Amino acid sequence: MTLQWHHGNRDKIHRFIVFWVVVAATLLIFLRGSEIAIADEAPNLALFGPPLPENFYPxxxxxxxxxxxxxxxLYFEKRLSKNQDISCNSCHQLDHYGVDNQPFSPGHKGQLGGRNSPSVYNAAAHVAQFWDGRAADVEAQAKGPILNPVEMAMPSEAQVLKVLNSMPEYVEAFATAFPKDKQSVTYDHLGQAIGAFERGLVTPAPFDRYFAGDQTALNAKQKRGxxxxxxxxxxxxxxxxxxGGNTYQKAGRVNPWPNQEDQGRYKVTGDEYDRMLFKVPSLRNVAKTGPYFHDGSVKSLKAAVVQMANTQLGKDLSNSEAGDIVAFLESLTGEPPTDYxxxxxxxxxxESTPAADPT
Structure with a gap:
């Protein structure tokens, strides 16, 4: 039997085929557009991975x-200072995003340090500690301020241990934390304990939800930023x-830094390459941790953004551009672990605990 096709049938089939070709082409264009959009977005987000961990323990x-x-x-212990009036938390206040919001923190007898106190939150993951990177990790960093004559001003490690050994509760706590060591109350163990506590100071933020795929976590202005x-x-x-927190950079990379009295990492290494070199600060919680920079010289986050664009990138941002970037940076404000x-x-x-010494 021979099938015969009428012109009407052929036209219908032709229109049917054309219709689905158009649909398929439209769908392909849509999917391709989506791929391009994802590709455009992915490099931006890829710069800020991997995802924030729950803690910083190895x-x-x-x-x-x-x-x-x-x-x-130990973090909250003021008796680790000479006059028993300063603790780690005095300068790195955990209920104020790990800072005291002062250009320079007051130490022993009201002396001021020469650098702005950075936040302790998320700091355990940084490449090094202090603005000049002189401490390898938070365990090493914790031991520095206690003996610094400008900060907590304890005269020696021996005096610190004398204070701790005078209180049976501390002796027992050290023995429990370091059961394998005959001498449990040591200065190194103090640093290890404070560091262990700081490794739990993590602040998940709206950006982390955005990074995980929640497009509603940032508003339109923050996405522009x-x-x-x-x-x-x-x-x-x-x-x-x-x-940030993962490398060093020269302050005044393109245009001169306003105040060059502090030469940064150069003071640690003596290497000319390190002159004006500072650890790049993390921007997590930056909206809460002013004033800004190693010298605490700028109060406003927007002004800090404008200054960085000029000195580090040689660019002059408009008011609206700076505002958008600030809005984005606000998405990095996290949630401190309240109970922790x-x-x-x-x-x-x-009776054997040494008395405060104001001298």
């Missing part, structure tokens, strides 16, 4: 609750999970 050394609890007590943050070149230095940072009840002094 995988082979998970958190030890006894060690963390001891570190928490993110794009501008990358396109303007800010992400050349402020990248990675912590938007609650001040503990500290051991009671005994």
């Amino acid at each position: 995988q082979q050394q998970p958190a030890d609750p006894e060690l963390v609890d001891l570190g928490r007590s 993110l794009t501008l943050f990358v396109d303007a070149g800010c992400a050349q230095c402020h990248n990675g999970t912590y938007f 940072i609650q001040p503990p009840v500290l051991p009671v002094s005994t």
Whole structure:
């Protein structure tokens, strides 16, 4: 039997085929457009990975609750200072995003340090500690301010240990945290304990939800700010999970830094290359941690953004551009772990506990 096709049938089939070809082409264009959009977005977000972890403990050394609890007590312990009026928390206030919002923090007898106190939140993940990177990690950093004559001003490690050994509760806490060591109350163990506590200071922020795929976590202005943050070149230095903290950069890379009295890492290494070189600060919680820069010289975040664009990138941002970047930076304001940072009840002094020394 021979099938015969009428012109009407052929026209219908032709229209049917054309219709689906158009649909397929439209769908292909849509999908291709989506791929392009994703490709355009992905490089921006890829600059800021991997995702923020839950804590900063090495995988082979998970958190030890006894060690963390001891570190928490030591973090809030003012008797680790010569006049017993300053603790780690005095300058790095955990209920104020890890800072005291002063250009320079007051130390022993009201002396002022020469650099702005950086936030302790998320700091355990940084490449090094202090603005000049002179401490390798938070464990090493914790031991510095206690003996610094401008900060907590304890005269020696021996005096610190004398204070701790005078309180049975501390002796027992050290023995519990370091059960394998005959001498549990040591200065190195103090640093390890404070560092262990600080490794739990993580602040997940709206940006982290956006990074994980929640497009509603940032508003339109913040998304514009993110794009501008990358396109303007800010992400050349402020990248990675912590938007900085992972490298060093010269202050005044393109245009001179206003105040060059502090020569940065040069003071540590004596290497000419390190003159005016500072650790790039993390921008997490930056909207809450002013004043800004190593010299605490700028109060406003918007002014800080404008100055950085000029000195580091040689660019002059418009008012609206700076505003968009600030809006984006506000998406990096995280949530401090409220229960984790609650001040503990500290051991009671005994008759053998050294008295405060205001001299």
